[in-house]
Amino acid sequence: MWRTVHAVLRTPGTPLLLRRSMSTSALLAQKSATLTVTPKTGLADELLDIKVEGLGPRERVTLRASAVSYRGRLFRSLAHYEADGRGGLDLARDRALGGDFTGVEPMGLLWSLTPVGSEDPCFSQMPRGVMKTPLKVEVTVHHAPQQQAVPLGPALASAQVQRWFSSPELSRARLQAGRLRGVFLLPPGDGPFPGLIDMFGDGGLNESRASLLACRGFATLALPFFGYEDLPPIMKDLNLDYFEEAAKFVQSHPKVKGPHIGVIGSGKGAELAFSMASFLPNIAAVVSINGCVSNTATTLTCGRSILPGLPFNLDKISAMDSGVYDVKEALEDPLDPAYRESRIPLEKASAHFLFIVGEDDRHWKSSVYADIAVKHLTEHGKTNFALLSYPNAGHRIDPPYSPFFSVYLDPVLGVPILGGGQLKAHAVAQIESWKKILEFLHLHLG
Numbered sequence: 001m002w003r004t005v006h007a008v009l010r011t012p013g014t015p016l017l018l019r020r021s022m023s024t025s026a027l028l029a030q031k032s033a034t035l036t037v038t039p040k041t042g043l044a045d046e047l048l049d050i051k052v053e054g055l056g057p058r059e060r061v062t063l064r065a066s067a068v069s070y071r072g073r074l075f076r077s078l079a080h081y082e083a084d085g086r087g088g089l090d091l092a093r094d095r096a097l098g099g100d101f102t103g104v105e106p107m108g109l110l111w112s113l114t115p116v117g118s119e120d121p122c123f124s125q126m127p128r129g130v131m132k133t134p135l136k137v138e139v140t141v142h143h144a145p146q147q148q149a150v151p152l153g154p155a156l157a158s159a160q161v162q163r164w165f166s167s168p169e170l171s172r173a174r175l176q177a178g179r180l181r182g183v184f185l186l187p188p189g190d191g192p193f194p195g196l197i198d199m200f201g202d203g204g205l206n207e208s209r210a211s212l213l214a215c216r217g218f219a220t221l222a223l224p225f226f227g228y229e230d231l232p233p234i235m236k237d238l239n240l241d242y243f244e245e246a247a248k249f250v251q252s253h254p255k256v257k258g259p260h261i262g263v264i265g266s267g268k269g270a271e272l273a274f275s276m277a278s279f280l281p282n283i284a285a286v287v288s289i290n291g292c293v294s295n296t297a298t299t300l301t302c303g304r305s306i307l308p309g310l311p312f313n314l315d316k317i318s319a320m321d322s323g324v325y326d327v328k329e330a331l332e333d334p335l336d337p338a339y340r341e342s343r344i345p346l347e348k349a350s351a352h353f354l355f356i357v358g359e360d361d362r363h364w365k366s367s368v369y370a371d372i373a374v375k376h377l378t379e380h381g382k383t384n385f386a387l388l389s390y391p392n393a394g395h396r397i398d399p400p401y402s403p404f405f406s407v408y409l410d411p412v413l414g415v416p417i418l419g420g421g422q423l424k425a426h427a428v429a430q431i432e433s434w435k436k437i438l439e440f441l442h443l444h445l446g
């Protein structure tokens with residue numbers, strides 16, 4: 001727009017009054033644009049309503065979102081749009097014409113956030129969600145650049161929102177008695193609430209999913225098992241006693257609707273959820289996100305049973321020029337008779353299973369493992385399972401609208417590895433699977 005105005009102002013013979021009128025109109029058009037993003041404060045899994053008013057009819061604009069990770073790293077996304085005949089724009093209605101995504105994507109600016117620059121890809125994660133710190137996102141609207149390489153001009157309008165992974169109404173208690181470590185999150189009210197245990201496989205304490213689940217009505221224990229407080233700094237041989245103690249803690253809590261509880265896990269966490277359901281009583285529902293059907297990496301002692309760790313073959317790891325490693329082929333075959341003792345006896349479980357799979361998982365062969373599990377359960381006359389398989393989704397399927405990253409630090413190998421997935425397909429998997437997870441848990445836990 002400004003280029004057009006300047007060209008007119010420089011055109012000989014243009015009456016001064018007309019030039020002033022056009023210049024003033026351009027300024028008014030710039031100042032009259034308004035951007036609204038609602039709700040301004042909400043949970044991280046909630047939809048945003050993003051609208052722009054006061055643009056010129058059919059005006060081309062660019063919307064950009066910016067956020068800063070807990071490590072201080074800048075994330076951005078952008079998309080190009082055309083206003084309607086009245087100068088309005090509604091992301092729930094209007095198609096993105098280009099940028100980081102295309103089509104009608106009301107939350108595209110959120111799920112397409114990616115880190116700016118070429119820093120260490122292992123630290124591209126967004127905040128995991130702590131009680132006192134929301135993810136702050138700024139959305140701005142700009143005149144669309146004439147060429148792709150041209151930087152965006154000043155913002156015509158802006159709006160800020162806060163995306164919380166928790167709620168001040170939740171009760172949060174750190175566990176420090178006995179061997180248990182973690183955080184127990186309770187919804188507001190007297191309950192009783194369905195009980196859950198939430199585990200990840202990458203070490204440390206991750207509260208983000210657990211706190212969102214608590215906001216959705218589940219009494220949830222975020223359970224770390226290494227890399228937190230006085231737990232072992234790296235993943236070593238494990239004993240199911242620790243996880244049994246966690247289950248008993250949740251089951252016996254006065255605000256939990258016991259004795260049946262659920263377990264949700266990602267990666268190694270999913271694998272441990274399988275073992276809990278197979279060896280412990282009163283596990284009624286298990287959500288596995290890209291888990292393996294065998295115990296991997298380290299030995300797991302389950303009472304009198306010992307499951308050796310299915311090993312990784314380091315010779316099958318390939319290094320990329322970027323310094324990132326591809327480990328998909330490294331884990332040995334769970335069906336190899338040599339590793340039969342590592343298999344988790346899922347047929348012993350009375351729990352209902354929800355298998356969630358990213359078909360482009362580069363961490364390991366999640367699709368293969370889910371198919372093995374389904375076949376194994378079917379052969380034992382079981383029908384207590386459902387499988388959700390998402391094309392072109394990667395390993396880290398997090399709650400919806402979480403920014404996508406295809407590389408992360410492996411806690412066992414200690415190197416950056418490929419997680420796999422494609423941006424939009426991975427976003428679809430996160431959005432759709434979250435709805436199914438909540439439905440599944442409510443169905444089987446009450």
